[in-house]
Amino acid sequence: MRVTKLLGIEYPIIQGGMAWVADYHLAAAVANAGGLGLIGAASAPPEVVREQIREAKKLTDKPFGVNVMLMNPNAEEVAKIVVEEGIKVVTTGAGNPAKFMPMWKEAGVKVIPVVASVAMAKLMERAGADAVVAEGTESGGHIGSATTMTLVPQVVDAVNIPVIAAGGIADGRGFAAALMLGAEAVQMGTRFCVATEAITHANYKERIIKAKDIDSEVTGLSHGHPVRQLRNNMTKEYLRLEKEGVPMEELEYLTLGSLRKAVMDGDVTNGTVMAGQIAGMVKKVQSCDEIVQEIITEARELLKGSRFSF
Numbered sequence: 001m002r003v004t005k006l007l008g009i010e011y012p013i014i015q016g017g018m019a020w021v022a023d024y025h026l027a028a029a030v031a032n033a034g035g036l037g038l039i040g041a042a043s044a045p046p047e048v049v050r051e052q053i054r055e056a057k058k059l060t061d062k063p064f065g066v067n068v069m070l071m072n073p074n075a076e077e078v079a080k081i082v083v084e085e086g087i088k089v090v091t092t093g094a095g096n097p098a099k100f101m102p103m104w105k106e107a108g109v110k111v112i113p114v115v116a117s118v119a120m121a122k123l124m125e126r127a128g129a130d131a132v133v134a135e136g137t138e139s140g141g142h143i144g145s146a147t148t149m150t151l152v153p154q155v156v157d158a159v160n161i162p163v164i165a166a167g168g169i170a171d172g173r174g175f176a177a178a179l180m181l182g183a184e185a186v187q188m189g190t191r192f193c194v195a196t197e198a199i200t201h202a203n204y205k206e207r208i209i210k211a212k213d214i215d216s217e218v219t220g221l222s223h224g225h226p227v228r229q230l231r232n233n234m235t236k237e238y239l240r241l242e243k244e245g246v247p248m249e250e251l252e253y254l255t256l257g258s259l260r261k262a263v264m265d266g267d268v269t270n271g272t273v274m275a276g277q278i279a280g281m282v283k284k285v286q287s288c289d290e291i292v293q294e295i296i297t298e299a300r301e302l303l304k305g306s307r308f309s310f
Contacts, residue, residue: 001310002162003185006110006130007089008063010034011296012310014164016189017067017091018141018274020263021200024052028059029197029288037064038091046077053085063088070095083107091133094142098127112164116144121155129161133187136167140190140276143218143228149181156182170278172298179308190276196287201266204273211279223248230273234258
């Protein structure tokens with residue numbers, strides 16, 4: 001697999017760079033399990049990101065990366081910290097990382113943008129991306145409109161760099177299916193939200209574990225910033241106001257700090273419980289090592305006799 005060689009990892013499994021959830025504990029644990037762990041920089045102050053990187057290094061000597069949210073006002077400082085701290089992999093979201101490419105490339109950083117369309121995948125390849133994450137609408141958090149099943153093969157056909165599938169993947173069956181679609185690795189968020197090592201509040205983990213197949217909701221469709229999360233009082237109120245045509249600024253005020261409220265404080269009633277449609281298949285808390293090994297074992301059994309080896 002090109003992705004494992006590119007990133008220096010044992011298994012082609014990447015942990016999503018989830019805001020508030022993807023801290024150094026989780027990133028290091030996934031790295032130690034043989035995948036690629038990510039620290040989600042999100043909107044954190046640059047020095048906090050630096051501290052997270054240094055703490056992760058104390059817990060693992062294996063490769064891990066940083067997810068840089070390009071809409072973050074501090075994105076430029078975070079991009080520099082990645083280089084200064086010797087990080088060799090970044091994933092990017094919410095924008096075009098082209099302006100940071102020369103600096104990252106000169107430092108030997110592998111750049112993997114998250115994309116939701118073929119056009120963006122092509123643009124990222126031209127900009128010098130080493131791989132792309134093709135993320136389907138099944139994912140938790142900010143989403144595009146194409147499904148993983150339709151997006152991944154079209155992106156695979158459109159670019160020459162490795163494609164990593166994301167959205168709706170939580171077990172060996174999803175992993176095997178992604179490889180059959182042409183992906184060379186998978187990225188998972190929701191399954192790792194309930195990992196033993198994740199700092200996610202117990203209430204958040206329990207909400208995911210108890211989720212049913214129909215429990216995810218998408219807010220923000222009317223103003224072009226759709227977000228998938230699990231249904232609760234907050235989503236009900238948001239959708240009511242959105243239907244009434246309340247301006248985006250007021251809607252944003254409703255969700256201000258709501259992800260932290262759910263992840264850190266455990267308020268899964270009024271906070272934002274970001275999770276993908278696959279939440280209904282996530283049934284227990286496990287260590288990162290148990291999660292990775294379970295997925296790899298199941299996928300290997302399913303793909304026995306095929307051309308895939310990992």
